[in-house]
Amino acid sequence: MTTHPTSARPSDAPDRSADAAQRGADADWWRQAAVYQIYPRSFADGRGDGMGDFRGIISRVPYLRQLGIDAVWLSPFYPSALADGGYDVDDYRDVDPRIGTLEEFDELVAELHGVGIKVIVDIVPNHSSDRHEWFREALESPRGSNARRRYIFRDGRGENGQLPPADWESVFGGPAWTQVPDGQWYLHSFAKEQPDFNWEHPEVREDFLRTLRFWSDRGVDGFRIDVAHGLSKDLAEDLPSKAELEEIPKDGNHPLWDRDEVHEIYAEWRKVFDEYDPPRIGVAEAWVETAQRRAKYASPKGLGQAFSFDLLEADFEAEDFRRIVSDNLAQSAETGSSSTWVLSNHDVVRHATRYGLPPRDGRPGKQGVEWIMAGGPEDEIDRELGLRRARAATLFELALPGSAYLYQGEELGLHEVVDILDDQRQDPAFWRSAPGDRGKDGLGRDGCRVPLPWTRDGSSFGFGEDGSHLPQPDWFAEYSVEGEEGLEGSTLEMYRAALARRRELQTDETLTWDEELCRGEVLGFERPGGWLNVTNFGDSPVAVPEGDVLVTSAELESGPDGQRMLPGAATVWLRRPQR
Known part of the structure; x- marks a missing residue:
């Protein structure tokens, strides 16, 4: 693993428990939060059965505190047959016994709150399990x-x-x-084990209001809404054919997706959120056609925030990144919400791998559902280039105003695990793909859900005492927490340094593009207080302006006359001298 020095960080992450009470009373805590997604079954195994659980997460709370995040988002932990990784829910107000108990959930919330970390849980309202x-x-x-x-x-x-x-x-x-x-x-819009609810039925609506209150009463700070754009449906007597359905625009009147009346549901949810002090928050997973459609989910009268996957889908190119950032900030200003930035999650190929793959029609991030859930042939991946770009993109993301959603393991620079045997795979997207497509565009999402490596060795690299529910490759040893902790320039230490600095530097939700720097394959923008981000999307080194170096994704080079140079595929944060 290639590493590069970062700037010095405090010997330990700041102890944020002292200001937890003050921050807890802040209703706007989510606007510029760094949120860390935990896929519970693959984070840490505290029971030694090969499956991650609450005891494992509790044991890693010190790690999360030291990382410097503001909130944890827990993917589904409800009772489930795991037909779709826990997104087939048997009971919305209980815990899968393989993951823990309600009492352990309460303990986890208390432990996280005790170190100043908020808790967001996943709600899956489009469908239940067929065992519900x-x-x-x-x-x-x-x-x-x-x-x-x-x-x-x-x-x-x-x-x-x-x-x-x-x-x-x-x-x-x-x-x-x-x-x-x-x-x-x-x-069932997804697997056959996931029957769709009828959201016109009043009992469905009332039961989910009860679920929101159940978890809010247990101290949950917010909710991530799965398939938020799919709840409302208009199924006429004569249903359109598949071909006809594909021709209907998703502009608010599509029979299945992103219908306008879905926002009536979220207006009811907002009333529940506002029963609490501070109000609970919502963030929509809404794969919609336009920023204008997405903005409806981010309304303060609705969920309040919606994921933008625009950066996740973009090429590693300056032009794309600038356009996306400008568009999203403008949209956030119109809605009164804050921007959300995402590079990886549990549904897509890890960005260290995406950025190391050759462009596909100029869009390495998304070739439809099949490509974004794949990983590409192993022999096409330039791992070193992919990681360099991923580190640079992450620092760019963390410098932006708004909230950043991070996915477990990206702080280690993990790549997608592509080499998983067919009989070891669990994702229904893999099993539903045609056999001839597997290995090309039907690998599914298991590769980003492989349990994390905590140590250099052991039966599961420290994940648990008895192996892991998905196979871990040998190269995980080098990317383990133990392998990177304290190692100058490691991806883990870069994330810790960046998150600590981000917390110090974040102020207003604004940025100013530095037009002198924004030339060719370079983007530069300044945040209030003289915090400058410079990202080199190209291959050749570029001169670095004056200022104290705060964090870098790659070691600066020396140019003519001792000029500091930022190498290709790299980002640096600077504090500009006072003028």
Whole structure:
């Protein structure tokens, strides 16, 4: 692993528990927060059964504090058959016994709050598990019953109803309708184990309000809303064909996605959020067509914030990054929300790998669902270049006004794990892809969900005492916490230094582009207080302006007459001299 020096950081991360009470009363804490996503089953195993759990997370709270984050986002930890990594929920107000108990959840919240870290939990409202008590009741109830109306059941086509109501495909591939023993069909936008709720049913709406209060009463500070754009549906008697469906614009009137009336649901949720002091927050996962459509989810009368995946989908190019940042900041100013910045999460190829792959039609970040969930052939990855770009992009992201969402393991510079045998894979996106496509564009999301390496050796690199539920490659040893901790220039130490500096430097949610620096493949912008970010997206070194170096993603070079030079694929933060 290639490392580069960063600036010195405090010998230990700041102890933020002293100001936790003050920050807890701050209703705007989320606007410029650094949020760290934990995929619980793959973070740390405290029970030694190969599955991550609450005890493991609790044991790593000191690590999270030292990292310097403001909040933790917990991916689903609810009872689940794991047909979709926990996003098939059996019970929204309980904990999977393999992960822990409600009492351990309370302990985890208390431990995190005790060191000044907020807690965001995942809510999955588009669909339940097929093991949910409501769906089991629906299968045991007659057609047209109240139990079935909580979901989306339809009679089939054909003389005997033997054909599905429409030829739609699910997001994971394969049919979107599954037949039950009495001949009816139910809709599942994702796996067949994930039946879609009918959000026109008042019991569905009321039950989720109860769920929001249940977790808020336990101290949760906010909610990440899965498939936030999918809840409202308009299924007419005569359903369009798959081809017809694909031609309908997603502008508020699409039968399945991003319908305008979904915001009536979130207005009800906002009332619940505002029952608490400070108000609970919401952030929408809404894959929509335009920034204007996304802004509706970020309304202060709704969820308040929505993920922007624009940087995640962009090339590592100055022009793309500047356009995206300018557009997003303008949109945030209009909505009164704050911008969100994301480079990796549990659904996409890690950005260290994406940036090391050759461009595909100029878009290495997204070639539709198939490419973004793949990883590309192993022999096409330039790992060193990918990591250099990832480090540079991360410092760029953390310098921006707004909130930054980080994914577990990116602080170690982890690459996607591509080499997983078919019989070891768990993601339904893999199993639903055609066999001939596997290894090209059907690898699924397991590669970014492999359990983290904490130590250089051991049966699971310190993840737990009895292996891990997904295989870890040998190269994890070099990228482990133990391997990087205290190592000058390691990715972990760069993240710690950057997050500590970010906390000191963040002020107003504004930036000013430095037009003298923004030339060719270089972007420079200044934040209030003289904090300057310079990113070199090109290959050749560029001169660094005057100022104290705060953090760098790569070692500065010496140019003519001793001029400081920023190498290609690198970022530096400077504090400009007072004028």
